Amino acid sequence: MKTRNQWLVAPLGAATAAALLSGCGATDGSNAGGGGKGVVMGISDKVKATDPASGYDPGSWLLFNNVFQSLLSFPKGGTNPEPDAAQSCGFEGTESRTYVCTLRGGLKFSNGNRLTAKDVKYSFERTLKINDENGPAVMLASIGTIDTPDEKTVVFHLKAPDATFPSKIASGAGSIVDHTEYPADKLRTDGKAFGSGVYKLDSINDKSASFSVNDSYSGKAKPKNSGVTMKFFNEDQAALKKVLESGDVDFAFRGLAAKDIAGLASQTGDQKVEVVQGAGAEVEHLVFNTADPVAGKLPVRKAIAYLVDREALVREVYDGTATPLYSIVPAGIASHTTAFFDRYGGTPQPEKAKAVLRAAGIKDKVKITLYSTPSRYGPSTDQEFQLIAKQLNTSGLFQADVKSVEFEQYEKDIQAGKYGVYVKGWVPDYPDADNFTQPFFGPDNVLHNNYDNKEITGTIIPSTSAKADRSSASGDYARLQDIVADEIPLLPLWQSKQYAVTRQNVTGLQWSLDASTVFRFWEISKG
DSSP states (O other): OOSSSSSOOTTTTTTTOOOOSOOSSSSSSSTTSSOOOOOOESSSSSSSSSSSTTSSSSSHHHHHOOOOOOOOEOTOOOOEEEEESSSEEESSSSSHHHEEEEEEETTTTSOOOOOOHHHHHHHHHHHHHHHTTTTTGGGGTTTEEEEEEEETEEEEEEESSOHHHHHHHHSSOOOOOOOTTTOOSOOOOOSOOOSSSEEEEEEEEESEEEEEEEETTTTSSSSSSSSSEEEEEEHHHHHHHHHHTTSSSSSEEOOSHHHHHHHHHOOSSSSSEEEEEEEEEEEEEEOOOTTSSTTTTTHHHHHHHHOOHHHHHHHHSSSSSEEESSSOOTTTTTTTTHHHHHHHSSSOOOHHHHHHHHHTOOOOOOOEEEOHHHHHHOTTHHHHHHHHHHHHHHTTTTTEEEEOOOOOHHHHHHHTTTEEEEEEOOOOSSSSSGGGGGHHHSSSOOSSSSOHHHHIIIIIIHHHHHOOOOGGGHHHHHHHHHHHHHHHHHEEEEEEEEEEEEEETTEOOGGGGTTTTOOOOOOOOOO
């Protein structure tokens, strides 16, 4: 498995803010024209790619979700994918290995070309063939072959049961491109994008991107604006706050500092701006290298689990703009438990930490280094890790320090096994427990922490992957969360809340702040 690029760009301190499917999808017909004014948004993320075979970062997927259609999509406020470009989709048989979709009629790309089953097959096969290191091909690895018996039917034959396949193709990884516009074996490099989504990309450069309503779009979305302009601020929090307050942007998403969000949220009376809050599924973990001579000792990891005060982290570093996390599957995602809270509590327990170390014969202070990378996860990451080190040292059981490393070197060192304890964040690809477990604990996991549990890889993950009724997988996921809480290859720290800060004449942002992580341009309107 390749290294994924959906790692959380930063905590709120710098950048945050499927069962069988069948039946009728959206009503056919164009929703051209957009019924309102254009809106301008400020964002800290870059759009790293306009070609869906390459982009695997929050900024790029924001573009994909609005410019391209997928066979399925996540409804606002929901985590179960529904038909989009497809009229219906569903597994055939009982093994979750054959997935069939029937396209709706009248689909067109923004250049006027018809969208048929040929384009769907081409799009998936192209992403897999290019296999770009910064792309989502890893999400489509379960695809074996694709048949198109007619212009409206697409049949996916999977290599192994994959009940989460509907969620995967409802994400940015499922973007459908025009086979006449995109080369089959290489990325498009002209910065243009042709999709069948609600919007079309008019222009993009290092400073901004401009989108207008796609007159050729056929689907259920009804755009409430005439277009959207994105202005990029490249993690310049002060500049983003300034243009929001001056009115040069209508709203900010991903980029304001936690202290600014908290300050704006606490204001009362006649305000120029207001804060819109929604559920978030982005998470951050303290990761342990289980082959490390210090962090590899389970009693050391258990002692840390007893001592880390998540409430203090959220309060003192993130100004309440995140929520303490006590399991690997965050709250709001089906099958979430509180496995770590159940075992180690919600407040520091130094006596229990001491007991577990002494029982293992560890009597001296444990010397340990926590590795941080603010260039990836934001400037608050160093502050957060300094506070964790202080919590450990205050117990009298640890001698902990913090080292801050630039991201490029950081990733190389992790893969080389040089760190015992380090930070990782995760932006979900799709809102299913699978996306918070398989990438971390499956074969060739993205954590590079040398952890391998045979029950997880050999039994639990294959079992959950085969269950199209996702609710039936809850028992397996509960067992997986219990194992992780017992063995502690990582320690969950917090999950984000999502925020947008807006001028008071902008509405509809709440429909883009849910666990699906899909930002829906079409729901935003400006008075």
